[in-house]
Amino acid sequence: xxxxxxxxxxxxxxxxxxxxxxxxxxxxxxxxxxxxxxxxxxxxxxxxxxxxxxxxxxxxxxxxxxxxxxxxxxxxxxxxxxxxxxxxxxxxxxxxxxxxxxxxxxxxxxxxxxxxxxxxxxxxxxxxxxxxxxxxxxxxxxxxxxxxxxxxxxxxxxxxxxxxxxxxxxxxxxxxxxxxxxxxxxxxxxxx
Amino acid sequence: xxxxxxxxxxxxxxxxxxxxxxxxxxxxxxxxxxxxxxxxxxxxxxxxxxxxxxxxxxxxxxxxxxxxxxxxxxxxxxxxxxxxxxxxxxxxxxxxxxxxxxxxxxxxxxxxxxxxxxxxxxxxxxxxxxxxxxxxxxxxxxxxxxxxxxxxxxxxxxxxxxxxxxxxxxxxxxxxxxx
Numbered sequence: 001x002x003x004x005x006x007x008x009x010x011x012x013x014x015x016x017x018x019x020x021x022x023x024x025x026x027x028x029x030x031x032x033x034x035x036x037x038x039x040x041x042x043x044x045x046x047x048x049x050x051x052x053x054x055x056x057x058x059x060x061x062x063x064x065x066x067x068x069x070x071x072x073x074x075x076x077x078x079x080x081x082x083x084x085x086x087x088x089x090x091x092x093x094x095x096x097x098x099x100x101x102x103x104x105x106x107x108x109x110x111x112x113x114x115x116x117x118x119x120x121x122x123x124x125x126x127x128x129x130x131x132x133x134x135x136x137x138x139x140x141x142x143x144x145x146x147x148x149x150x151x152x153x154x155x156x157x158x159x160x161x162x163x164x165x166x167x168x169x170x171x172x173x174x175x176x177x178x179x180x181x182x183x184x185x186x187x188x189x190x191x192x
Numbered sequence: 193x194x195x196x197x198x199x200x201x202x203x204x205x206x207x208x209x210x211x212x213x214x215x216x217x218x219x220x221x222x223x224x225x226x227x228x229x230x231x232x233x234x235x236x237x238x239x240x241x242x243x244x245x246x247x248x249x250x251x252x253x254x255x256x257x258x259x260x261x262x263x264x265x266x267x268x269x270x271x272x273x274x275x276x277x278x279x280x281x282x283x284x285x286x287x288x289x290x291x292x293x294x295x296x297x298x299x300x301x302x303x304x305x306x307x308x309x310x311x312x313x314x315x316x317x318x319x320x321x322x323x324x325x326x327x328x329x330x331x332x333x334x335x336x337x338x339x340x341x342x343x344x345x346x347x348x349x350x351x352x353x354x355x356x357x358x359x360x361x362x363x364x365x366x367x368x369x370x371x
Contacts, residue, residue, distance in 0.1 A: 088302065173231055
């Protein structure tokens with residue numbers, strides 16, 4: 001009886017192990033652009049913040065529960081889709097003074113390393129913006145994962161980083177408080 | 193006196209012509225200047241606001257001017273002018289009128305692309321008649337730029353033609369609008 005029980009436990013455990021193993025293969029997620037956001041926040045004169053976002057984005061990421069250090073994301077943003085809730089300002093931000101979207105229509109991020117910390121971690125990658133490619137580190141927070149009500153499986157993260165505009169060649173003077181800006185990402189992926 | 197005669201423009205036509213000449217020159221300078229201002233310039237907010245406000249004024253004036261054009265008769269073209277010169281003058285004037293409508297219109301469409309109105313001299317707001325439209329500020333802005341510069345070249349041609357009539361043909365053209 002006791003032997004039987006332990007055998008059952010063993011069988012159950014190995015079955016579970018097999019199931020975990022099967023699940024742990026690298027999963028590819030397509031970024032759901034209607035539930036993902038690339039936001040920016042920059043100081044206005046040091047007295048407040050200007051917030052905006054890029055509306056046209058696409059990307060995908062790979063998630064591997066067994067080897068989280070191989071988790072990686074690639075994102076692409078159309079720079080002309082900048083939206084700061086003011087048409088004339090957006091026009092200025094698209095001009096040569098800032099993003100120069102005619103010359104640099106796309107900004108990309110490509111992962112080079114991921115340092116897991118539980119479900120969260122620090123993402124390192126190359127940010128190409130305004131024709132300049134430079135490494136950045138993004139603090140990533142796991143938000144949640146699970147089935148959606150429509151038969152799919154989703155996984156979401158948020159991320160934050162601070163960049164210096166001039167590192168990417170955008171030197172238009174907006175005052176000392178606006179040399180750096182914060183980028184905030186909310187990325188929801190649909191498992192493929 | 194108020195209306196034009198066969199050989200000279202009336203007071204109303206002259207007032208409209210010269211006030212708009214001054215206004216359009218100022219708008220051209222202000223518009224260019226507005227795009228060159230840096231963020232910390234004390235005039236960074238003033239110049240674009242002044243340009244928009246005066247632009248709306250120019251739009252009102254061109255409406256009045258076109259209305260007056262229907263009522264008023266224009267002086268006869270110079271007797272010295274050939275058939276093609278008359279046609280060139282007529283189409284040039286028509287094009288100037290068209291641009292005086294399209295330039296403020298494109299500016300308005302650009303400024304109101306996010307569905308917000310245009311502040312007028314800080315006194316009241318000219319409402320946005322169309323809803324917000326993503327990307328409209330780009331094509332309307334491009335049109336505004338090209339039409340304004342096209343208009344500026346056409347004004348130079350207009351001035352050159354007037355001087356040519358006055359000083360080369362010596363047909364007294366300037367006296368129709370001056371003196």
